Amino acid sequence: MPGVWLYFMSILLIEDDLDAATLLRSGLQEHGYEVAHVVDGREGLTQAMQQPWQLIIADRMLPSMDGLTIVEQLRARGHKTPILILSALANVDDRVNGLKAGGDDYLTKPYAFAELLARVEALLRRGKNSPSRITAHGVTVDLLTRNAERDGKSLLLTAREFDVLVYLMQHVDQVVTRKMLLEKVWDLHFDPQTNVIDVHMSRLRQALDREYKVPLIHTVRGIGYVFGEAQE
Numbered sequence: 001m002p003g004v005w006l007y008f009m010s011i012l013l014i015e016d017d018l019d020a021a022t023l024l025r026s027g028l029q030e031h032g033y034e035v036a037h038v039v040d041g042r043e044g045l046t047q048a049m050q051q052p053w054q055l056i057i058a059d060r061m062l063p064s065m066d067g068l069t070i071v072e073q074l075r076a077r078g079h080k081t082p083i084l085i086l087s088a089l090a091n092v093d094d095r096v097n098g099l100k101a102g103g104d105d106y107l108t109k110p111y112a113f114a115e116l117l118a119r120v121e122a123l124l125r126r127g128k129n130s131p132s133r134i135t136a137h138g139v140t141v142d143l144l145t146r147n148a149e150r151d152g153k154s155l156l157l158t159a160r161e162f163d164v165l166v167y168l169m170q171h172v173d174q175v176v177t178r179k180m181l182l183e184k185v186w187d188l189h190f191d192p193q194t195n196v197i198d199v200h201m202s203r204l205r206q207a208l209d210r211e212y213k214v215p216l217i218h219t220v221r222g223i224g225y226v227f228g229e230a231q232e
Contacts, residue, residue, distance in 0.1 A: 009124065010034045010051075010170060014044030014058040014070065015086070020109075024057075027113050028120070034184060041065030048074055051170060052134055053081050055123055060087035060098065068101040075102035082123040086111070136172040137216055137228055139208070141165060150208060150216075160185070161204045168217065168227035177224035201225065 011028060015021040016039045025035045038044045041062035048056055048070065056074075058067040071083050082105075085098045090108040098106040104126075105119050134141050141148045146162055148155040157165065163185050168176055181197055182188045201217065209215040218226045 009054050010036070011055045011057060011120070012044070012048055012053045013037045014041065014048075014056065014062060014067065015039065016059060016062050024113070024116070027117070031117060033120075039063070041067065041070055045070045045073055048081065049077065049079065051172060051174075055120060056081050056083045057120075058083060058085055060085055060089060060094075068098060068103075071098075071102045082126065084116075084119060084123060134166065134169050136169050139165075139169065139216065141169060150212070153211075155207045157204065157207055158200075160200055161207065164200055164204055165208070165227075168225065171227070173226065173228040175220050175224055175226055180224065 009032065011033050013021060013025060013028075013035055015024070015037065018039070021037050021039070025037055028035050036047065038047055039062075042064040044058065044062065045065060058070055060067040062070075067085055067087070071085065074081065074083070083103050084105045084107060085103040086107055086109060087094065087098065088109045095106045095108075104123055107116060107119060133143070139148065139150045141162070143166070146159070148157055148162060148165060164181065167181065167185055178197055179191075182191065186196070205215070205217050208217060214229060216227055216229065218228075218230055220226060
């Protein structure tokens with residue numbers, strides 16, 4: 001599938017400068033990355049702990065919680081996600097403090113996008129948090145072997161069904177819209193007005209849920225789907 005990242009290289013951007021964040025997010029998306037953006041430090045920490053990001057880019061000065069505290073708390077909880085710290089503080093002590101807090105790289109503002117992109121690519125190549133396996137709600141997918149299991153039992157999936165499952169699991173307990181699936185799994189930036197998603201989702205549900213009392217894929221009528229256990 002040309003232009004599609006089968007492993008959905010997802011980046012969490014924590015930046016309160018909306019203009020800078022918009023430009024950065026747009027640039028990264030043009031290079032094939034999926035970017036989620038939050039402006040608040042505390043919310044950034046919450047999002048960072050909720051799903052397996054491949055990279056976190058965090059501004060140092062943020063509302064409610066600064067970037068270094070985010071880094072320190074993630075490392076204290078055992079998170080190994082590569083973190084790139086952005087900061088207007090450029091002296092040696094500031095850079096050292098950022099790295100000592102647990103940051104993997106430190107880039108001072110203003111920066112050239114080409115340099116930031118090179119640093120992003122370098123951090124991802126290190127593979128610190130390019131997880132080969134994702135596990136949620138008893139389901140495990142192996143991105144290298146492209147095998148999937150539920151409670152240790154293999155699931156027979158087509159390549160497309162596997163990609164849909166990976167995307168849903170990377171957004172566990174969150175609503176995934178039909179538009180998101182079309183763009184990220186099918187690489188379509190328009191609705192072809194077909195039932196292609198419904199067909200693949202039906203087959204995936206059969207493979208994933210048919211032998212279990214607790215279904216894990218739920219329809220949000222008119223919007224999309226959620227992977228997770230139903231909320232009471």
